[in-house]
């Protein structure tokens with residue numbers, strides 16, 4: 001659907017934001033662009049709707065170079081949602097959503113019907129919200145209107161740049177769930193930028209993890225989790241690890257510890273035991289042996305488990 005061929009972007013000041021990027025985004029896919037701040041996610045995203053033009057290489061949508069599309073048509077057919085949604089303050093919700101359909105010269109009746117449909121789709125009752133001004137909406141509601149506006153003219157592609165990162169955790173989780181449900185229903189191709197790996201794991205069909213303008217790994221969340229391509233990926237997803245309980249085991253805590261004494265006597269647990277259960281055992285015993293396939297692979301002590309958890313929490317905070 002969207003194909004990047006050796007795409008690079010160099011800003012006038014010489015910053016090489018994206019370097020020789022090859023990327024194929026499939027039709028109907030939810031693709032996440034992830035990676036640390038400054039790695040080129042937003043630049044990559046904005047090159048799709050030509051808010052930024054590539055310096056080298058080509059981008060095609062449905063096999064046609066994006067430079068060969070009429071720029072207005074290209075943008076109207078690609079929905080765009082930003083972190084700080086910029087609704088027009090003097091316009092009502094209805095007028096805000098109608099902008100692109102009006103540019104596309106849809107009929108009054110068609111636009112009205114579409115607005116009702118979209119407001120319902122994003123969970124806002126049309127009769128209550130149609131006539132409100134943006135200042136009469138909460139942050140989460142404004143963001144919903146932003147999503148509705150981006151979908152207004154029924155684009156095939158939706159670009160989302162950290163759309164939920166300014167929301168409080170509860171609204172954010174709700175929006176994440178809603179966009180997943182919406183995606184199942186309307187089957188758009190979504191390209192979604194986030195620096196939050198938990199969000200990436202939750203939403204993405206595939207995650208494209210970038211570093212310094214290049215792709216480090218592109219894969220399903222599961223493969224990235226279980227087979228990180230290198231130490232950078234491993235470190236980067238570290239922040240999301242603790243929240244995925246089935247993956248956080250006693251063995252994992254051991255992995256990050258200095259080599260411990262392999263014999264302690266006393267109680268034994270399996271390396272696959274979820275960490276929280278291992279920790280429960282550590283309430284009774286100062287230390288426990290961790291066993292894998294009949295071998296003791298290390299000793300988990302109360303102190304080392306606490307040190308591990310503290311590291312994980314610190315790491316997580318870094319990405320919040």
Ligand code: ADP
Pocket residue numbers: 011012013015016017035036037038039040041042043044
């Ligand atoms: P991300 O979205 O991953 O944080 P960006 O795509 O915004 O990364 O930026 C990639 C790199 O390009 C960064 O080093 C950033 O400072 C630089 N950059 C972004 N926009 C500009 C610009 N208009 N002029 C010069 N450098 C820029």
